[in-house]
Each structure stands twice: as C-alpha cells, then as structure tokens.
Amino acid sequence: MADSQARFPDRSIGHGMLDPQNPDNADQARYWMEERGLLGFRFHPMYYPDEKVLTTPQNRPLWEVLAAMGAVIQFHLNAACADQVAEIAHRHPQMPLLLDHMGYPNLDEPAEAFQPIVELANFDNVAVKISDVHGRSKQTFPYADVHPFIQRLHHAFGAERMLWGTGYPGRHRTKHNWPTLGEELRLVQEGFDFLSPREKDQMLGGTAARIWGLT
Template structure:
C-alpha cells in the first residue's frame, strides 16, 4: 500500500518538497476536508508492527507536522487521521497527533477484528482518547466472514451507542457482508474506501464492482471517491482508465454520498496536492460545482464532528 511503489520518491525528495511548499492555495472560501490521512513517524517510542507483515517498515517518515504545513499551504480546513497498518492495533501515534493538534483533526484507529473484546477496544479509543471511529480492512482477509458474523454484533451495537464511524478497505465480493451489517445497524455511519476497490485487471470488472451499488439504499453509507492511483493500471496521471468507475459511482450514489481523501501528507508519491485537487476540479468534469463543494468538504460534515 505504501512502500514498494514509492521508492522513486527518495531520488527526488528535495525537489518534490520544494515544489509542494510553493504550490498554489485552494479557493479561499471553499471548505476542504481530507477524509483519509495516514501519518506515521520513525520515532522509536511509536514502534511498528504490521499485523500481516511484521517486518514491514516505512522507508521515510510522513509525520503530522508535514500535514499541518500542507493544510496551511493549500487551505485545507480539517482532516481525518487514520492509523496506518504499520502500527498494527496500537493507535498511540494517532492519539498523540490528535492531542497535539485538537483543532485540525479527528481520528480513526485500527482494532483487531478477531479480538473477542473488539467492542471494548472500540470503547477504549473513543471514550478514553476521543477517536470518532475505526477502520477495518477485510481486504487483507479475503476468505474471512468476520465482517458480518454474530460475534461482531456487539461491536456494531456499541458503535451505534457511541456514534462511531466505520470505514472499510474492502473487496467487491465482500460488499454483501457489509450490506448485511448496514441493514442490521442503521445507526452506524459507514465509509467505503478507494471507490470500493474495483479490480481493473479483470477482463470485465463491472459485475463485481456493481456489488457495491447495493449499498446505495442505505443512507448512512458514503463512498470515498478519491485516490485514483490505487485503482489505475496505467499509473499515469490523469488515470483515465479510472474515470468510468468514478462516473458510475457518481451516477449511482449522487453528489451527496461521496467524499474525498488523499491518503497521506508530504512526502507525496503519486500526486502532489495541486494534482489531487485538479483531478476533482477538472479531470472528473461531470461533477457540478455543487457536487465538488460537497465532495471536497461539505459531505464530511454529515459524517464527523469537526472542531469548532
């Protein structure tokens, strides 16, 4: 997700950071909320321990200070911090970031979905540390059925009670399990990451991709319509092979059910911030001006409670 495809960053880091620092600010009156921002540091007091790949380590840091600077340079108002998988189920770095910058961020952590006390872990991070939700990644467990197991009913009931938000990094064939939980627990707000992760390597990705469309009938579900480089086969801006996917999700869910997120702060490997915004403002030219306002900020206000 973060390391192998980004080694090229190291060769041009200095120039890239200078360009980012000099980048243009966004429109001054536009609300901008980055709804998916993973940050990490190399400070040993926040040890790494990826749950599936314990030896995996980031090659460079992407600390919270980089995001604060990027928000200033581009006029971003708020961001949703998401604990990267590097830290496994330890959300301490994200909690530290939230504590140090309480007026800029809300936070999502990670908790082990197979922990028998998973509902208790949710309560701990929400009540004790002020987190507003959790991210779950069934994509790493493609054959598992924990997502809609009865063992998870207490977790979802606790999320309803706490007002917690769940975002999911999920494969298309897992969408029916998520739809089952959305029907059972309408009080839990749900965000589907990375446009539902359609697989363009398939000869015909559309039958699997359309499984996500069953979630449209649940008004508490939003789709993260962002990070096209996660999906593209060309890996070249403007990622034209992804545009039909973005259009289809827009036509199915409408402009009120889409949100935007970049994934990480400086250093930016795939897209500098000005290109992130250009992709929404110009490449996806089927959005109306109101759609863009909603996608880039206003819809997030319906999901999270940001600092005032």
C-alpha cells in the same frame, strides 16, 4: 493518532484500527472513544479473504457498541466484502459507513464485478471515498480509465455521499512517486468534468462536514 487529536482538536479527527478477530475489541472500541477521543475506526475485510470476519457472531457486541457510541466506520474493501458491509448497514442504519478507495474497482474484471459496491448505495448510511484514483489506473492524469467507475458511483450515491481522499500521506508519496496532495486536489477540480462545481465542493468538504458533524 489519539495524541495528535488531543493536541490539535481543531485540526484533526482521529480514527483508529481494531482487530476484528480480537474477542475484546468491543471493550477496546469503548476505551479509544471514551478515554482517548477517537471518533471511529477503519476495518480491512479484504485482508481476510477466507472469512466473513466482520459479521461473525463474536463481533455482534462490537457493532452494538460502535453504533451506540456514534462511531464513524471506514472499510478498506473490495466487491467480495460488500455483503458484510450490507449486513452491518442494515442492522445499524444510523451508523455512518464509508467505503475507502472506491471499493477497489479492478480494470481487469468485467464491469458487473463492481456491482456489489455500487449496490451499497441502497443503504442511506453508506458513503464512498473517491480516493487513490491513480492507484487503480493504468493511465496518466486524469486517470480517465477509472472515470467510468467513478461515474457509476456518482450516479448511485450522488455527490452528497461522495468524499475526496488521497491515500497514504507523507514520505510514502515521495518514495513511490505518487501524486502530490496538490495534484490529488487538482484531479477533482480539473479532471472530473462530469461533476458540477457544486458537486465538486460537496465532495471536497461538504459530505465530510455532514458526516463528522463539522457544520
């Protein structure tokens, strides 16, 4: 990623991953941002169900470094991890925090189980990606069974804090018969009739431009 960003600086924004259990992760963050040009990182707290891995005392220096360096942080999470993101958002209110894949809404759970994700909208520095919609759905395009979750996020965050996303690129999409990138784009353009044209434009680029300083 860092090599590609260096090669195509006008076409890519690089984010990496750090091990939240590595005691040297603060130094690694500094290296990858200062020396290699990355602009942020992604963390996967949902893969550590038995530990609040992001908010351990060991990781306090990591978040201090990331906040000081202006990092943009992405979280691969579900509702069980929302309290960790809330703590980070409260402690570092100027650091942009992004929730990947809508915070993994689960159609088999009661609607209130998703509320911790929705309540992260209370922090102005938190935004949400409307991505991998087909992966959460049990229906075909436009995946209407997921729309109530998206509408809740829209009501809470507003289009100004919603971003379009897709999930895995490249061969994974073909291998698993996932929607093409064109179909992912059409989902927003044609499938979300509860969004205005201005809101769709905001979600498809305006929010990202603001967060990564592209305007």
